[in-house]
Amino acid sequence: MTALHAKPSGTKSGYIFTSESVSEGHPDKVCDQISDAILDAYLAQEPYSRVACETLCTQDKVILSGEITSSKNIDVEPIVRDVIRKIGYTNPDKGFDYNCEIINLLHEQEGDLARNQGAGDQGLMFGYACKQTKSLMPIPIEMAHQLLVNLAAARKQGTIPCLLPDAKSQVSFRYEGRKPKELETLVISTHHQAICELEFEELKQAITEKIVYPTIAEMENEVHFDAGHLKVMINPLGRWHDGGPAADTGLTGRKIIVDTYGGWAQHGGGAFSGKDATKVDRSAAYMARHVAKSIVGNGLADECLIQFSFVIGDAAPVSVMVETFGSGKLADKEIEAIIMREFDLTVMGIIEYLDLRTPIYLPTASYGHFGLNTKDYSWEKIKKLV
Numbered sequence: 001m002t003a004l005h006a007k008p009s010g011t012k013s014g015y016i017f018t019s020e021s022v023s024e025g026h027p028d029k030v031c032d033q034i035s036d037a038i039l040d041a042y043l044a045q046e047p048y049s050r051v052a053c054e055t056l057c058t059q060d061k062v063i064l065s066g067e068i069t070s071s072k073n074i075d076v077e078p079i080v081r082d083v084i085r086k087i088g089y090t091n092p093d094k095g096f097d098y099n100c101e102i103i104n105l106l107h108e109q110e111g112d113l114a115r116n117q118g119a120g121d122q123g124l125m126f127g128y129a130c131k132q133t134k135s136l137m138p139i140p141i142e143m144a145h146q147l148l149v150n151l152a153a154a155r156k157q158g159t160i161p162c163l164l165p166d167a168k169s170q171v172s173f174r175y176e177g178r179k180p181k182e183l184e185t186l187v188i189s190t191h192h193q194a195i196c197e198l199e200f201e202e203l204k205q206a207i208t209e210k211i212v213y214p215t216i217a218e219m220e221n222e223v224h225f226d227a228g229h230l231k232v233m234i235n236p237l238g239r240w241h242d243g244g245p246a247a248d249t250g251l252t253g254r255k256i257i258v259d260t261y262g263g264w265a266q267h268g269g270g271a272f273s274g275k276d277a278t279k280v281d282r283s284a285a286y287m288a289r290h291v292a293k294s295i296v297g298n299g300l301a302d303e304c305l306i307q308f309s310f311v312i313g314d315a316a317p318v319s320v321m322v323e324t325f326g327s328g329k330l331a332d333k334e335i336e337a338i339i340m341r342e343f344d345l346t347v348m349g350i351i352e353y354l355d356l357r358t359p360i361y362l363p364t365a366s367y368g369h370f371g372l373n374t375k376d377y378s379w380e381k382i383k384k385l386v
Helices: 027-045 077-087 111-115 139-157 197-220 280-297 332-342 347-354
Strands: 015-022 050-058 061-069 101-107 123-130 163-176 179-192 231-234 303-310 319-323
Touching (some): 015 139, 027 050, 027 077, 061 077, 077 101, 139 163, 139 179, 139 197, 197 231, 319 332
Parallel strands (some): 061 101, 179 231
Antiparallel strands (some): 015 163, 123 303, 163 179, 303 319
């Protein structure tokens, strides 16, 4: 068997697939949240604002850059500081907190692009849904997110002492075919206050008892899997005293796999945060998720991958692809015909249908743009097709 045709790691009867997530305090996610908070602020004042906001954060500094065209002028500094404070970077002795220096390099967007009613750029976007969980998401990324959601709640509520905002998770499942069967490995690494070795062991035990096993129990309510041979690893490298943007520079748009399907489904390469809905990297990816979820939710397939591609300035996609991995109740070509009949896939049609000119984006900038974190959002709804 050549490397080109090799299966993912595992035995003949299966393979292991892994997804990761990062917390709201991860440096890249700090940047995503700042960019989306600025986007929301402009949309709240002027729904037709064009925003492409990029953020960099590092020790004691946040740098903003990008293009904004709007009838409103907004002081972004208080917005940046509020995001950082709410994440939990409030300690002035850690090298990064909400009183950091802010360098604002945002400027107005070039005129022709600002007036364009078609796609803001060329590109390809994917959307996906499957029956692995109730939210129709792959279970490795869903569990990886939920672990960190629960860890953040424990940090903010004080039920686990010493926790700081920066954290990562990793979840590995053994699959048989396209179905998850066994939870093999679960990893959480979290930044924490300076503690001794005994306190560190107590912290690991608390995370295992209060985060890991309750989260597994939550997920087992959705889908049956075996966790009898699970390997749990908490901070496998040891104590983690230096974290956050003071130790690791963050950038907007650097966690695109975390934001989507954890690598289980394909990705077109475009990031989401800081972009208004005229940027099809974001709006068409949201629409592709909605379409895929509607196909699975209507029982037309057990899983569905959608691809759109756009050309700059064009109103509608130049290609639409459907892949149901042999699970479709109809031929993929027939499902494609249903999609073309039932959904307006033009840029303005997507924006209006999903109501994407409203200030809704900040919550999407951590713990995924799809699934549990956005369960009440328009692109997570299921349209009746049959």
